[in-house]
Amino acid sequence: MRNTSYTSTQIIAKEGWNQIVFVFMVFLFSYALSFLPWIFFLIFGGTLYSYRNPERLQEEDDAHCIVAPIDGIITDISKIGLRDGSEALRIVIRKSFWDVGVLRSPLAMEVVDIKKRFGLFLASSSPLFSQLSDRKTLTCKSAFASIKMVISAGLWSQKITLFSKLGSFKSGERLGFLRDGEVALLLPLDTRVKVSLNDEVKAGMSILGYLAYKDNDVK
Structure with a gap:
């Protein structure tokens, strides 16, 4: 679709x-x-x-490439456990009020499921932010792996806007708007990360890393 x-x-x-x-x-x-x-x-x-909405060009043309979904600062790169018993690599980008708020697809993918958690609009620096913030979780599938995109609204956000509930997106394509908050990508553990903590990234342009090449992938 x-x-x-x-x-x-x-x-x-x-x-x-x-x-x-x-x-x-x-x-x-x-x-x-x-x-x-x-x-x-x-x-x-x-x-x-x-509310500016600039045009962006991706730094590399590689189907395995993962670009930043939002402007901001890298605040966490870690391995976490999921509810189903599996593990994932988490990369968190914290957006300030003054960063561009347009959400973009981190790679060519299809959004297959969206879960909404109603919560509070708290400062992203609050210790209660991860437990109580208003949140949407997107389950996405690319040609190479499944990923999750967790969007959490901050203090200055009125809501999390998604332009389409489900569907396919090109890498870097606009998919929503977040005025304030953070975005976490949950990626396969074998993802090759190209950013570090406190790096500043730009949505649809800055490269976060690469999904692992498999034997049947064309390099």
Whole structure:
């Protein structure tokens, strides 16, 4: 099933249009009343900046390549146990309010299942964030492996937006929007990681690593 997203290449993501119009109207009102218009203009500029939607080009053209799904900082690279008894490699990217909020597909894949956990909008630095945050977990299949993408909303997020519930995505294709929070990728243990803790990454462009080549893969 092919993904049919409702937003693609707008300079400003649709998710911010209502807020931008509202803040702009407040600015015009403050300007008409000569009531601190420069403050409201800065707020308008900051809101506009937080919903920017730039075009991105992947650094490499390799089907095994995993690109960053969101802008931010690498805060964790570790091996974890899953509920089914298996293990996975987890890479966590923490996004700030000022990073680009567009979520992108980390590789060519199909989203086969989405689970929603209703929770609170907490600061991603909070010790309760992983247990109580609002979250969506995407189960995805590529030609080489199955992965999970765990999207957790932070303090400044109003919701986690996905453009299509299920479907196939190209590597780096826009698939949603997250204003604040973090994204964790759960990958096979034999994934070759190319990033380190505290590295800054860009969605759809920065390479996180490579899925392992198997004997029947074409290199």
